[in-house]
Amino acid sequence: MKIIDVEAIWLRIPSFGELCEWGEDAFLVKVHTDTGLIGIGESDSAPAVLKALIETPSSHSTSRGLREILLGENPLDIDRLWNKMYDESSYMGRRGAAIHAISAIDIALWDIASQHYGVPIHTxxxxxxxxxxxxxxxxxxxxxxxxxxxxxxxxxxxxxxxxxxxxxxxxxxxxxxxxxxxxxxxxxxxxxxxxxxxxxxxxxxxxxxxxxxxxxxxxxxxxxxxxxxxxxxxxxxxxxxxxxxxxxxxxxxxxxxxxxxxxxxxxxxxxxxxxxxxxxxxxxxxxxxxxxxxxxxxxxxxxxxxxxxxxxxxxxxxxxxxxxxxxxxxxxxxxxxxxxxxxxxxxxxxVPDTPGLGIELDEDLISKYRVEMTLGTRL
Structure with missing residues (x-):
């Protein structure tokens, strides 16, 4: 099983320029695999910053975007991938937002592993x-x-x-x-x-x-x-x-x-x-x-x-x-x-006993509040 995409999703209810209260924006990830399994994760942090940390093109070996680091990897290697993300993004910070982005992906990897093995995450x-x-x-x-x-x-x-x-x-x-x-x-x-x-x-x-x-x-x-x-x-x-x-x-x-x-x-x-x-x-x-x-x-x-x-x-x-x-x-x-x-x-x-996080997302709501921002494209 291989990771084929890490989808960084920024959601926001208020328009830009309007105050955003607690709970009115969100950042989530979907880690896609070649078997069709998808892992879901989130981080309660600054969505635009986290999206950039995942999607940014690499500058050098210790300043790589998290998506680039993970493509082609086995999502079941959770501990190894955590350390790889931590090491190869280290110039972007070993605290704060860089770890927030890794947090969202880590949760998604546990979601995938739990679905793959057919047991709850707590197992x-x-x-x-x-x-x-x-x-x-x-x-x-x-x-x-x-x-x-x-x-x-x-x-x-x-x-x-x-x-x-x-x-x-x-x-x-x-x-x-x-x-x-x-x-x-x-x-x-x-x-x-x-x-x-x-x-x-x-x-x-x-x-x-x-x-x-x-x-x-x-x-x-x-x-x-x-x-x-x-x-x-x-x-x-x-x-x-x-x-x-x-x-x-x-x-x-x-x-x-x-x-x-x-x-x-x-x-x-x-x-x-x-x-x-x-x-x-x-x-x-x-x-x-x-x-x-x-x-x-x-x-x-x-x-x-x-x-x-x-x-x-x-x-x-x-x-x-x-x-x-x-x-x-x-x-x-x-x-x-x-x-x-x-x-x-x-x-x-x-406590649910279903495999994975056991949750389903409202894709219509995601489409409604999704903020589009793309990095790495040259005009």
Whole structure:
């Protein structure tokens, strides 16, 4: 079996020049083989950049486009191809966007291998250790605190026993944040786990410590990304002094970067995104390091049903994969790109036993929102 094409697909709902909110653009790949098997993957990153990384013509032996690197290769050689992509694209970066693009392709290769062997991905990863995974609902709070009552009530009706809020205006004004949390906690009750995501909006350790102490009354399950991931000292001091657990790492990539983050920042929870950190292959290595350092791994996941399907397969294969993020995005790409998405039942998701990612894409939706950009053509 040989790879005959790597199709890089950029989707975007708003027109250029209009603001693009979370979930309103997407990047996916289709890895085509000469046997007709097609693997699907995605990366929650900057689509135009990732498309260029895949399609760019080579400059030299360590600055090659990922499509060029893979053509003619056996897609079942997943580990060898990961290393080949990493080595031969190294001038384009060993962190960040270059790894994001490799992540999408890696997921697609696992999809192909699972279909080829006729078993679920979790079987290839060592076996399924759970049939269902508890989910926590992530939502962007309404700007007016009182408007969050109906939103939270809907999440409770869906069966969530764990919630996380972040984005919008949250994190920009302490008084506003306190009012939002008061409404959410009063509506949810004391038995619901509640976490917050600051998206790096707290300015430094002292400011973050002050704000975290002010929020102590809300009994937060964790405080996510209060400071940038490279502020190791600030995060470590928070982890050592905060009553709430400190989490982060959704923007990091590769086991090397996560090892540094864990050693230096000492977070209670790391949150690698399977579509950014290096795919399923690298997520396995990151999980091993987290286990060695007694750090919980709760993957980030705020994108399409492709990310969700890949994350479910990974979590089903590890002993401590007990919690998954469930985005509340209302974007058409989040809701409709996958026609048979992982669904929530009583606050949990069921682990599929079908080969591959087990998903089908809405090709009409892809055609509707596809952005055409071609590299390598001379006029």
């Amino acid at each position: 290839l990863l060592g076996g399924k250790v759970r049939d269902e995974i508890a989910a926590y609902g992530t939502f962007i709070p309404k700007d007016k605190p009182a408007d969050n009552v109906t939103l939270v009530e809907g999440l409770l009706e869906a069966g969530f026993s764990s919630l996380k809020l972040g984005g919008g205006l949250f994190g920009t004004d302490p008084t506003h944040d306190h009012e939002v949390l008061q409404v959410v906690r009063d509506t949810a009750g004391e038995n619901i786990d509640l976490a917050i995501d600051l998206v790096y909006r707290w300015k430094n350790y002292r400011y973050a410590k002050t704000q975290g102490d002010r929020m102590r009354e809300f009994n937060l399950n964790w405080i996510e990304e209060p400071l940038p991931s490279d502020d190791h000292l600030g995060l470590r001091r928070l982890a050592e002094t905060s009553e709430s657990r400190i989490s982060g790492g959704e923007g990091l990539s590769t086991v090397a970067e996560f090892t540094e983050f864990i050693r230096e920042s000492r977070p209670d929870i790391i949150q690698p995104d399977i579509t950014r950190c290096g795919g399923i292959s690298e997520m396995r290595k990151i999980h091993y390091v987290a286990t060695r350092y007694s750090t919980q791994l709760v993957p980030h996941g705020f994108s399409t049903g492709i990310l969700m399907a890949a994350t479910v397969q990974f979590l089903a294969s590890i002993r401590d994969g007990e919690l998954i993020e469930f985005s509340q995005s209302t974007s058409a790409l989040s809701l409709d790109l996958v026609t048979n998405p992982i669904v929530l039942t009583n606050g949990k998701v069921t």
